[in-house]
Amino acid sequence: MPNAxxxxxxxxxxxxxxxxxxxxxxxxxxxxxxxxGTVTGFVIGLAVGYVRAMPCDRxxxxxxxxxxxxxxxxxxxxxxxxxxTPMIVQAMVIFYGAAQILHVxxxxxxxxxxxxxxxxxxxxxxxxxxxxxxxxxxxxxxxLAIGMTYGQAMLHVVLPQAIRNIxxxxxxEFVVNIKDTSVLNVISVTELFFVSKSAxxxxxxxxxxxxxxxxxxxxMTFSITRFLRWLEKKMDGPENYTIHGSQTxxxxxxxxxxxxxxx
Amino acid sequence: MSETxxxxxHLSKSFGDHEVLRDVDFSVAKxxxxxxxxxxxxGKSTLLRCMNLLEKPxxxxxxxxxxNIRNAGFSLQMYRARVGMVFQQFNLFNNMTALENCVVGQxxxxxxxRAEAEKNAMxxxxxxxxxxxxxxxxxQLSGGQKQRVAxxxxxxxxxxxxxxxxxxSALDPEMVGxxxxxxxxxASSGLTMLVVTHExxxxxxxCNRVVFMDGGVIVESDxxxxxxxxxxxxxxxxxLARILDK
Numbered sequence: 075m076p077n078a079x080x081x082x083x084x085x086x087x088x089x090x091x092x093x094x095x096x097x098x099x100x101x102x103x104x105x106x107x108x109x110x111g112t113v114t115g116f117v118i119g120l121a122v123g124y125v126r127a128m129p130c131d132r133x134x135x136x137x138x139x140x141x142x143x144x145x146x147x148x149x150x151x152x153x154x155x156x157x158x159t160p161m162i163v164q165a166m167v168i169f170y171g172a173a174q175i176l177h178v179x180x181x182x183x184x185x186x187x188x189x190x191x192x193x194x195x196x197x198x199x200x201x202x203x204x205x206x207x208x209x210x211x212x213x214x215x216x217x218l219a220i221g222m223t224y225g226q227a228m229l230h231v232v233l234p235q236a237i238r239n240i241x242x243x244x245x246x247e248f249v250v251n252i253k254d255t256s257v258l259n260v261i262s263v264t265e266l267f268f269v270s271k272s273a274x275x276x277x278x279x280x281x282x283x284x285x286x287x288x289x290x291x292x293x294m295t296f297s298i299t300r301f302l303r304w305l306e307k308k309m310d311g312p313e314n315y316t317i318h319g320s321q322t323x324x325x326x327x328x329x330x331x332x333x334x335x336x337x
Numbered sequence: 338m339s340e341t342x343x344x345x346x347h348l349s350k351s352f353g354d355h356e357v358l359r360d361v362d363f364s365v366a367k368x369x370x371x372x373x374x375x376x377x378x379x380g381k382s383t384l385l386r387c388m389n390l391l392e393k394p395x396x397x398x399x400x401x402x403x404x405n406i407r408n409a410g411f412s413l414q415m416y417r418a419r420v421g422m423v424f425q426q427f428n429l430f431n432n433m434t435a436l437e438n439c440v441v442g443q444x445x446x447x448x449x450x451r452a453e454a455e456k457n458a459m460x461x462x463x464x465x466x467x468x469x470x471x472x473x474x475x476x477q478l479s480g481g482q483k484q485r486v487a488x489x490x491x492x493x494x495x496x497x498x499x500x501x502x503x504x505x506s507a508l509d510p511e512m513v514g515x516x517x518x519x520x521x522x523x524a525s526s527g528l529t530m531l532v533v534t535h536e537x538x539x540x541x542x543x544c545n546r547v548v549f550m551d552g553g554v555i556v557e558s559d560x561x562x563x564x565x566x567x568x569x570x571x572x573x574x575x576x577l578a579r580i581l582d583k
Contacts, residue, residue, distance in 0.1 A: 133393065210426075210428070212424060212426050212428035213428060213430060213431065215391055215424070215428060216422075216424060216428035216429070216430065216487075217430070217442075218391065218417065219389055219391060219417055219421075219422040219424075220417065220418065220421070220422075220442035220446060220490070220491070220494055221414040221415065221416075221417040221418030221442060221446035221447075221494070222414070222442065222445060222446060223414055226445050226446075230430075230441055230445065231430050231432065231441075234432040235431055235432050238432070311474060312477075313476075313477070314477060315470065315472075315473040315474075315477035315478070
């Protein structure tokens with residue numbers, strides 16, 4: 075163990091050697107909660123965004139109209155409440171609220187997962203709704219015109235394009251979640267920040283430990299950002315369509331450049 | 338006169354206070370190739386869009402083989418599958434290849450098997466000369482190519498009548514020809530077609546009947562010879578004089 079005269083890097087190496095496994099476990103918990111929370115939040119966002127983007131016309135029947143209006147009001151309230159309070163406060167309210175009112179003590183990681191999911195769902199609902207509106211209405215019309223129902227048109231034509239359009243925002247939300255799960259330390263979730271705080275507190279070496287912590291956070295978010303960028307490019311496919319006239323003679327290859335979309 | 342496929346009666350449509358269609362009566366019979374001409378804002382496209390309920394008519398009714406399509410128990414989806422539509426802006430599904438564009442409706446609406454749907458799709462993609470581009474995404478195609486795929490997509494549903502909403506208006510001039518020649522081939526193959534168009538040559542040479550609309554009403558409906566050589570209505574004469582003398 076380094077002593078009082080030891081330098082910065084000696085302490086850093088000491089912590090990596092001694093607490094390396096704990097850091098990795100904490101980082102694992104961070105990734106687990108942020109990944110599952112983002113995915114679940116996306117599913118919530120899809121459902122809520124879908125309902126909020128549905129056409130609501132009084133001509134289609136009064137009952138349907140009022141039910142839809144009511145459900146939309148509830149969903150709107152959910153979005154506003156969770157976007158207007160900090161996640162650290164939501165964590166306290168949900169965790170201790172569940173303990174006091176429902177008399178259940180949630181396992182910490184599960185509580186973290188639930189909180190991140192609900193919070194992310196609120197943000198992604200609006201992003202999904204925007205994504206649906208960003209798809210040219212002609213796409214939906216064409217789907218309806220060949221006889222699809224509204225649901226089929228959304229499922230096969232509109233949503234795939236909407237999701238492609240919001241992928242950058244989705245990746246962004248995931249990265250934000252990796253960092254923001256650190257607030258879950260207030261309800262004792264043993265994620266990366268919680269682990270770091272414990273290790274640092276034991277030796278009163280906050281700078282050294284949190285230097286390591288920031289490197290771990292950076293590596294996680296940076297590699298995930300790169301991976302998502304690569305995924306987007308791959309999904310889009312090539313710009314050109316190539317007809318292979320001949321496999322061997324380069325002249326036999328005709329390339330057709332697509333025109334820009336007519337707006 | 339052969340059997341009437343689609344018929345509209347006393348059709349009217351308003352957007353707010355603006356009356357776009359006023360009491361329009363109109364029908365298309367099997368095997369007819371009808372073009373609707375008229376200046377912008379005359380209600381041609383709205384009439385077409387009301388016929389497959391992409392716009393809800395404010396009044397009147399649309400009948401398919403004599404049956405009101407708003408009747409309870411009448412499937413709007415099956416009706417739309419029987420009445421194809423080709424759009425000005427093509428509206429190919431951007432998330433699918435040319436082939437998938439022509440397959441998805443057959444599978445999801447008509448419940449055909451993938452093998453059957455693909456075979457049928459290939460037949461029509463070949464008919465419009467797009468068989469080399471089956472795997473292309475819409476953004477890799479030119480406007481004329483997109484519109485040809487869109488026509489194949491509509492045909493693959495084996496509709497009884499095909500509605501064209503200004504199919505060449507969004508195309509570069511040199512691409513208009515390829516789409517019109519596909520449409521000519523279809524017309525001569527006996528397909529029932531209703532074409533909203535500004536292509537007077539097409540209306541004159543290919544259609545059996547030309548309908549002139551102005552101010553939300555049908556002013557005149559007759560054979561191309563009558564409409565283009567000695568129209569009965571002064572408004573038709575004025576319109577044609579403006580268009581053709583340019």
